Amino acid sequence: MRLMNAFKRWKERKQPKQSSPQAIQKMLGMVERTRDDEYSCDETHELLDQFAEAVARGQDAVELMPLVQHHLDMCPDCREEFEALMRILQAAPA
Numbered sequence: 001m002r003l004m005n006a007f008k009r010w011k012e013r014k015q016p017k018q019s020s021p022q023a024i025q026k027m028l029g030m031v032e033r034t035r036d037d038e039y040s041c042d043e044t045h046e047l048l049d050q051f052a053e054a055v056a057r058g059q060d061a062v063e064l065m066p067l068v069q070h071h072l073d074m075c076p077d078c079r080e081e082f083e084a085l086m087r088i089l090q091a092a093p094a
Helices: 002-012 021-032 039-055 068-073 076-091
Strands: none
Touching: 039 068, 039 076, 068 076
């Protein structure tokens, strides 16, 4: 299911009709790293603010929420949202 969602998002980005060898290699790498216990984008979004705040506080967010980190490693869209959250948190006054 997760792989199908990733493929759908990838396809919706209006990639060229012919995929580059690098894009195909990237998709195959995602398939290799797929695990039985993964969060969907929706599940990750529910926890993303907590994860980002833990990172901003210097906590080991990967140990606290390993499935969120795994999803961020696999999903460029969610990783982009996480990075945006981090920029906001870093810009906020302490």
